[in-house]
Amino acid sequence: MEGDSSVPRGRGAKLIELMKKQKEAAVRAVGAPEEESKEETMPRGRAARLLQVMKARSVGAATVPTVSQTPSTSKPSEVQKLSEEFSQVSLSQQTREPLSYKGTSGKELRLSCNYIRLSVEEGRGVFEYEVTFYPNLDAKNIRFRLVNNIMKEIGSVKVFDGGHILFLPTKITDTSKSFDLIQPISNEPIKVTLIYKKKKSLGDKDCLQLYNVLFKRIMHILDYTQMGRNYYDTEHRHLIPQHRLEVYPGFAVAVDELEGGLMVCLDTQHRVLRTQNAYELLIDIKQKMNPRVFKETAQKNILGSIVLTRYNHKTYIVDDILWEMNPTCTFTSRDGREISFLEYYKTEYNIDIHDPNQPMLLHKKKVKKSGSSETDERLICLVPELCHLTGLSDEMRNDFKVMKDVGMYTRVTPAQRIVALRTYLDNVKKNANAQKILSEWGLSISPNNLLMPGRQLDVETINFGKNVSKNAGPNVDWNREVANNQVITPVDLRNWVVFYTDRDSKIARDFVQCMLRFASTMGCVMSQPRYEQLPDDQTSTYVKVVQQKLNRDIQIAVFISPTMRTDRYSVIKKLCCSQLGVATQVILARTLSRQDKIRSIVTKIALQINCKLGGSLWTVKFPFQGWMICGIDVYHGGPNASVCGFVSSLNESVTRWYSTAHFQTKELGDFYKAAFTKSLERYKNENGSFPAKIIIIRDGVGDGQLEVTKRYEVEQFEEVLKFFELTTTICFIVVQKRINSRVFHSMSDGKMENPPPGTIVDHTITRRYYYDFFLVPQSVKQGTVNPTHYIVLHDTCKLKPDHVQRLCYKLCHLYYNWPGTIRVPAPCQYAHKLAGMVGQYMKSPAAPDLAEKLWYL
Structure with a gap:
């Protein structure tokens, strides 16, 4: 399109053309796929009934979706290949040396955190054995019975997968040990041999998984109920009857091997439930709304919400409302009988469903196939009467009174968190069954949470127009100053x-x-x-x-x-x-x-x-030249459509930004090459040369995606630099907000408070095999502040830890929607706002004329 500045030109256009040619060549090399027969797995029971309803809905359509969408003969995607490639990363990490990323600048602080040290008794741990059967056995239940008999003889606990892998807490042999047993079904003699393989590293995937399972058992022993990933005390809930809400207190528990050793992270959590169930919500909507828009309004209020079924304490996301079905509909049970939902809930849970004419709710669950990376879609039907709504509605969130009343229970201070943490430790210590689980595997838990030193970075100076500078102050708030001073541009x-x-x-x-x-x-x-x-x-x-x-x-x-x-x-x-x-x-x-x-x-x-309109409000001092700062975030609006926001700086003072958004159909795409190319060209047009160093800060990457991101995404940026024949170096940083780590400031009188803004923790509770650190950029007066976790995945710039930490803190000052610091660097927040605006509201990219303006604020 003529005059469209968003279309890459020059070398950018050549790069895009080269990418297309590479893809075409790859397609020609592979050739056209041949038609393969698809073996369809037929659903049974309730899933079969649901499938009939969905087929009835799609009459007249060209194709009818099936429960199993991915045949076993389909080729794995590039992302699947990468995921499989990095699934064994923990094995290679056993041979790596622990990494340290410690800075030195700033004032020293005395800190505490919500981590508890976990010690392993000398000579104990997790020992891996291979189990062989002679003659060979196929029946898993028989294998379990034989191994259980061996454990009775040895006098040990075990973790056995039913195949050939056995984990024991002690070493019983250096080589192998055989046992002569009797096959319980045929009464024939059978020889079972345990072959010693190795002692597992504490940070090994299997080892950490085992320790997490042990603490899961401890939570159940202490009468906590699992809801989602966390555990809650259902007996001591807080009622808020005026808003028809109740709050369950609980904990998030996770074991990991960190720089300071094996640790348990224990974080106070709260789950907000509405006493109103989905059926009552439907009745309210029906009474208030016009009948013609009832179904549409019901779907807007219920679809995508998370519901809890109290009879099994499981949570489900509502994907659809099945108006054609009700609890009187039947399905085939496991024993081959035709049974209605009414009968099923009465038989299994002794629950009487009062309205037999209510519609059903549908939850679509993806289940991984055994021994494969592919997934099947499992359909689960729910009765609205039994589904309690969780969380707060948008209307509730916008109600100050509701949020204030809920905050009385969910807004926990650092001192209250420490009390809850120590109470939990006391309960574990006093409970004989919990202590038995730990002692069987040679584990002991520290009676107190971890104390450690930290640092506070220097307070930044905020620069306004006409060379006016103001100190950000201890609360990093310049609301008054920005209202009384001229802006930069x-x-x-x-x-x-x-x-x-x-x-x-x-x-x-x-x-x-x-x-x-x-x-x-x-x-x-x-x-x-x-x-x-x-x-x-x-x-x-x-x-x-x-x-x-x-x-x-x-x-x-x-x-x-x-x-x-x-x-x-x-x-x-x-x-x-x-x-x-x-x-x-x-x-x-x-x-x-x-x-x-x-x-x-x-x-x-x-x-x-x-x-x-393209103006700038304030900035801080950046002691470098020729750097470009980029921010990336992804908005997920649906199962098959995501929007990636890409923002990059254009000037030395880091006050002007170039923004572009792109729709992508998968989590990892080639979009970064095109966006990065346009950003480099814009930077050169503004400054006369390409940047010498590039800092890329990526938001929205979970722990399971780190290695894939390091290989797949960083590689795209490096390829663009090679194409331009640049010696520019890259520092790629991942920022994580949704973490359970908490940091407290330990005062001289023993009290615990929120740490001051600029607090850095870069040791002990950091990752063992990554360059990472925690930063507290904000001043929080109510509740507990959430630190932000930064992981330096790739750094050819060879920046010192102090430089990276100070840069990230400076960037937290530059978000123009708030005259103070925010949780993440400004380019990440701009990318988040951009992706959300395009993906949630516009559904199409912005006009090229707006690319250099923060039009999405």
Whole structure:
């Protein structure tokens, strides 16, 4: 397309062309796949009944989906191959030396954490044996019985997989040991031999899995109930009857081998459940809504939500509502009988279902095939009457009273966490069965949580326009300063439009007057806008007005909306940002009606609009030149569609950003090459040369994806640099927010408080085989602060730990939607906002004219 700056040109175009040729050559080399017969596994029981319903729904369609979508003859994807390749990473790590990534700058702090040291008795551990049977046995149950008899003779506990692998807590032989037994079915003699293989490393995958299983047993012994991955005390729940909620206290428990040895991470958790079940929610919707939109409204409120079935304490995601089914429908049970759901729940759980005409809920569960990386889809049918809703609805989250009442139980202070942790340790110590489980495997748990030293980085200085500098202060908050000082790059606002309805006309004009008064403080020139009054607030009206009243010459369109509606918001963003290339600002009229806070509100809106026009608000000092900082995050909007946001810096002060988003159908794609190419070209156009060093910060990568990311994603960036024939080096950093690690500041009087902003922990509780550290960038007065985990996966820049840690902390100061520090570096948060805006609302990329503006704030 002519004039489309988003299309790669020059060397970028050549790179894309080369990638296409490589793919075409690979296809020709492989050849066209031949037709292969697909052996379809027929579902039975309830799954068969569900399949019939789904087939009935799809009458007239070209194809009917089956339960088993992936035949055993299909070729594994590239991602599957990589996952399999790295599934044995822990084995190679046994031979690696532990890695240290310690810095030295900053003030020393006395810290504590929620880790407890786990010790293994000398001469004990996990010993692996191979089990052989002569003559050979195929029956697993017989193998288990024979091995159990051997364990009685030895007097030991064991973990046996039913095949040929046996784990024991002690070493019983250096070579092999045989046992003569009697086959329990045929009464024939059989010889069982245990062949010693090796002692497992503490960090070995099998070893850690075993220790986690042991603590799972301990949680059940202490009467905790597993819900999802964590464990909760269902007997001591907190009731919030005014909001029909209840809060279950509990713990997240995990064992891992860290830099300081074998540790147990124990974190306080809370699960919020609604006393309302899915059936009651359906009844409420039916009573309040028009019957014509009942089903549509019900699906919006229930689909995607997580429900808990109390009869087995399991959680499920609701994927569909089966209006054609009800509890009177039958399915074939395991013993071959036709049984209804009513009978099934009465027989199995002694539960009476009161409404036999209620629709059923559907959960689709992916189950891994035995001995294969492929998965089958298992359909699970649920009765709404038995499904209790978990979590808070959007309406509840927007209700201050609800959040305040829930926060009384979920917002736990550091001191309360320590008390809960030590209470748990006391319970383990006093419980004989729990102690027996640990002693059988030679384990002992420390009576107290871990104490360790940490560091606090120096406070940053915030730079505004006209060379004004202010210290960020102990609370890293410069809200007052940003409202009273000129921004770094003010943008004049001369051509803008304000849309509003008749009832909001006064609010609209008062808003504009406040904007004009604040313009001089920001340092920009602001003209009167063009006012456009809407006849009503229908979505179709907004579509019509935008198409008639807006053009590409408009700098920004401001919409003062009577209510918040997702469909209206989506239409505005798609028409303006995607089709016209015009930035938008959507404001709720209720927000502007708060006269006591109107100055503060309009100030924040004016600053946000300045960013959307390409301006910059503040920065910190960066002691380097020729560096480019990139941020990456992925929005997952559905099972087959994701949006990747890619943001890169354009100048030395790291105040201007280039942003691009791309739809991808799989988790790992080749998109990075195209996005990185365009970012390099934009950087060169702005600075006259390519960057000397590139820092890439990737959000949204879990522990199981680290090695795949290191190999697959980093390789794409390196290939682009090779194509451009650059000597530029790369530092690739993964940032993790959803972690259970907690850090506390141990005061001189023994009290535990939140650590101050800039706290660094880079030893003891860090990963044994990665360059990583924890950073606390924020000041938190309520509850417990969550540290952020950084992992340096790849570094050809050869940066010192101090440099990486200080850089990440500096970048946490540069998010222009908040005059303070945030949990992750600003480029990651920008990429998160970009991907979310495109994936959730627009469903299409933004116009190229907006690529160098923060239009998605």
